[in-house]
Amino acid sequence: MSSEKASVREAVVESVKGIKNGPLPLRAYMEVCAKCGTCASVCPVYYGSQEKYLNPAERSDLIRRIYKSHNTLSGRLVQRLLGGEDGFKEGDIDKWIKEFYECTGCRRCATYCPFGIDNSVITRKGRAIIDSLGMTPDTMKKVVQVSLETGNTDGASPAAFHSAIDFLMEEMKDEHGIDINIPVDMEGAEYFYVPPSGDVLVNPEATTGVAKVFHVLGLGDKWTMSSKCFDGANYGLFTGNDGDMKADNKLYIDEAKRLGIKVMFMGECGHAYRIMKMMMEKTGWWGELPFEVVNCMEFTADHIKKGSFEFDKSKNPMPVTYHDPCNFGRSCGITEEPRVILQASCQDFREMYPNRGENWCCGGGGGLSAMDSILDFRMNISGKKKMEQIRETGAKYVAAACSNCKRQLMQLMEYHEEDIAVGGVHDMLSRSIMIEGKAAEREDLTG
């Protein structure tokens, strides 16, 4: 065995042995799994293909096996009696890289496991070990690098951002005949809108929707975006690298402080909101902050309930359904707000089943939707259940409050030749909200 391979083995085994020092859930998951098979019966990946290596308990066993043979009495005993290796063979790291990037981190397993074992935590540990060896898949590595360098996962410059925003303002002028502003880099603003970059560069109707909300509420000059920090996406979550995740987040905290804002106004991105709210704010990464974290859908839904807006639902006549992004639904409890918005903006909103916290993953979670190297896997296996669910609703537009979900869903529709449009939640609002008596006049009615 070459010394390079020996050191990979060493690093892996040391890291796994170290799980005995916590955190608590990770250690408990090593010891408490009863191999009952419930996780497999609720996993979208296993649903797509019932193969042993796609069984969540088996994937977790990649790590668990090593932990047991080093850290538990029965494991060490079995090792001594039956011999064999401790579960990590030469060449296994390639297996790890493939398989830990086949879990979408959706946490359905955790929801139904009788012990609440969260395999996404084990997956993330596997990815963290892979990352520490410098072996994270190239696509993911690049996204993290680009994001840390430029402040957004597309590597777009502030100039590119400005022209995208200018374009959106022109669009809104065409739609409504009046100026609807998207402030940029405005210090002293109250709300700092942080969308996923996709909602500026690829599916911008979510951003125009937000702009219109602020406009109608008379807050057109109370919000701002940042030409440097316009992408809440944070791939340090997906690569398992806490250092990268916090560094990426810090860029935004610093920008928020610089602008002097009061509300970190997160856009339609599940993992961005989850990191900002459930991790950064709730566990206090940066101590006391002069602003609070709010999600745009909460804000808008609240105002809809207060009757602040009027809608022309006839602008959205097609049947619309909502896909709960795993991070919003299961991990943040944001389920009613998008529905309030869609029900107000659309003529024919219908649920898929199951929904809310029990909804199925789109198949592109955990950063997988950025990896085109596993397109076939995502289209045929991890996204299979989602496709079935959507078809069953008869919807012609599926709203998903997440750029990664949207990418996965759009690819699914194209791959499976389905004539179903994919977009965000505020997109629907953007099309039907009434400003000065009428809704948007749109020429291009595709998607």
Added chain:
Amino acid sequence: MNILIGAVLPLITLVVFVGGMIYRIYVWNSLPSPKMTLFPAPKSGRERFVEVMKETFFFKSLFKGDKTLWALGWVFHVMLALIFIGHFRVFSAIPDNILAWMGLTPDNIDTLSLVTGGGAGVIILACLIAILVRRLEVQRVREISTSGDYFALILLIAIILTGDAMRFISHFDLKDTHEYFYGLVTFSSVNLPDNGWFITHYLLGQLLLIYIPFSKILHFGGIFFTEALVHKH
């Protein structure tokens, strides 16, 4: 030989089981826990306590996830609880005295024992066999099963079989165990009952207790940590 099986081994079992449990729970309690809420989540400490109790007594998440497994697993655990409570009668005459004081005749007590104890002993055996068959037959369970999983089931089945045999085949008299355990706790004698089924049952039971702190059966302790975590807001 009597001393070895009747006094030394039980002492070892007691120490390993109690010590093992305390150690495991102490270690788990000392490790940091991050926030990992799963929604919908309880909003107050009281609500959270209720949720964890629902999981403990009704296996709520499992019911939503896999109803067949829930049926087998839940009935198994309810029977186990009955048998556990019933075993207090094995160690001392006090439980029976209390029942008599409450108004039950010896015949009443025998019937109660037959129905809840004997009945549980039969139903739990059926559950265990069904669970074992499930593990062998259902692909997604079979493919992730290890020797430890089968060992636990076979050990449990052997314990139940010998226990049932004590009741239905050899008509074991609890006076014998009352005498034995009394002698043990007063350090006055070691009168191990001279019954093959009993001795086997006793040995296997102790093997189980020794095994518990080091195995997945510990889930009954672990869930207070893992389930509680995902329900914490």
